[in-house]
Amino acid sequence: MQKPQLLFPVMATPNGTLVHPEYFLLVGIPGLGPNVHFWLAFPLCLMYALASLGNLAIILIIRVERCLHEPMYLFLAMLSTIDLVLSSSTMPKMASLFLMGIQEIEFNVCLAQMFLIHALSAMESAVLLAMAFDRFVAICHPLHHASVLTGPTVAKIGLAALTRGFVFFFPLPFILKRLSYCRTHTVTHSFCLHQDIMKLSCTDTTVNVVHGLFIILLIMGVDSLFIGFSYILILRTVLALSSWGAALKAFNTCISHLCAVLVFYVPLIGLSVVHRLGGPTSLLHVVLANVYLLLPLVVNPIVYGAKTKEIHSRVFHMFLQDGR
Template identity: 50%
Template sequence: MTLRIYPVYSVNDTKFIFLLTGIPGKEDVHLWISIPFCLMYVISIVGNSVILFIVKTDPSLHEPMYIFLSMLAITDFALAISTMPTTLGIFLFNSREISLDTCFAQLFFIHSLSFIESSVLLLMAFDQFVAICNPLRYASIFTLPRIGKMGLVFVLRGVSLIFPLPFLLKRFQYCRVYILSHCYCLHQDLVKMACTDITVNYIYGFFLTVTVLGLDSLFIFLSYVMILKTVLKITSHTECLRALNTCVSHLCAVLLFYTPQLGLGLIHGYWKSSPPLLNLFLGYISLFVPPLMNPIVYTVKSQQLSARIIRMKNMGHEHQFYSGCYIRDDEI
């Protein structure tokens, strides 16, 4: 039996680095794997930017539903940007090393943005609930100042709850293999590499999961229970389907966000012997799929957004046509 001894490093050691992981065993084709990742980033950034541009420039879309959609687009845009440097660094340039401070900064942005996205999805569920269950009070509840205050509160909640994590991690000494499970930094990954007592981090991480993701998902579920009860009382089958159809986009966004998050939580908390590829796969889905799919789903389901995009496209073709034409003075 061989006794393997790992060196102990403190966070103050200037040589201390972590190694990120792309897809184990596929290092020789990382360059080819980078192509779909690049496409995902391009679609995510362009799609969310288009939604923000349309909502900002079209006064008819300055309504609570589209303002909440803009909040979701901003969060998805920032989430894509926060993972892009390390992900493309691994797959394009095989750059696996990341310093401790950079790792702390990345996990802060990833976790805080994930909590903010959870909050935005909760606000959108509340918006659906009021619009269907109490439409007469909708305009008085969702005023623009109140929407701004709700958004600010949830941003501050996400940032303030994650703010202690880098400092809790910074007090550790690390004595295990310094290879992270993903191509980005997560709190649960770094905790597993500490050779000191992690009880405080474990309790605080569990507290965050329950009070943010747990409560938000519970309130979203209760909102849809009330929505379903109200919709089933509608006698007209057509009106019932129309009311449910307004919730499809939000339900897709909720499932895309919470399903992989729940899977990762169960794996890290209770299924220690889970296959590494399953953990890796859920990690990629949880951070890459929502920013990619949310703009597509909302654009397809929203007639106003899709009509505005088609109009922009037609205007672009017309501008291209007229800019390529030469009109002589004697033809005017």
């Protein structure tokens, strides 16, 4: 049962002008009772376990098999690592919320979780862009692929993705801390998002709105434009091939990446739109937020495991060896 809002302990900053709650209350799915949330926890935990095993298997296979130390697979290992960290930063708290009804999350823990979700999402966007560039070079300029995307270059791209995600989203916890929270302390999702926390403030949030919109457009917006431009060039090259068989074979190497892009960007755009439209938080907000966070974690290992022959053949080989 939710605690009365007026009984929430608050803490003032040293200058005495700002008021921060000691904790926020997380919410599961609106309109569903504790019993329904309890039973929903089991498929949630199953999804987390399957996603973790799938991503771990991809990382280990790519690490062990030297023939997979190519740009496409190295970027895939980065993507799986990001998904693993992201799921581990959100799923345990979500499981405790659904299983035991523990809604409280400390103020600073909520800000840390929020930073990780947004920063890791930016890193995932950068890796998806790098994978699009890899497919562009491999299909449009195959003779230069080995010389352009060398091992050190791939490492530098990974470091750049990590640095960009950290630098652009590092200010978020601090610009949230400069706000006072004297309204309800209940966030409307099962995890902490910048848009959600910002709405709980009773002080001016112009800086937060401008900064949030700026980094979304600069990072996810620019990345998606470059990914789209890459696929326009890829399609032009593929359609210029002499036979449909060769064209389909070339484009088939992009199917897994296209699925990952759609699974990541479609919920992200939908969530950004419904938050920017304003109005009371609805079931649509909550569903889109959960799809945005959970779907890539589960779908990416399945898609890449099924569509990438080199990976699923090695998975079968590992199981056959263990069965002997």
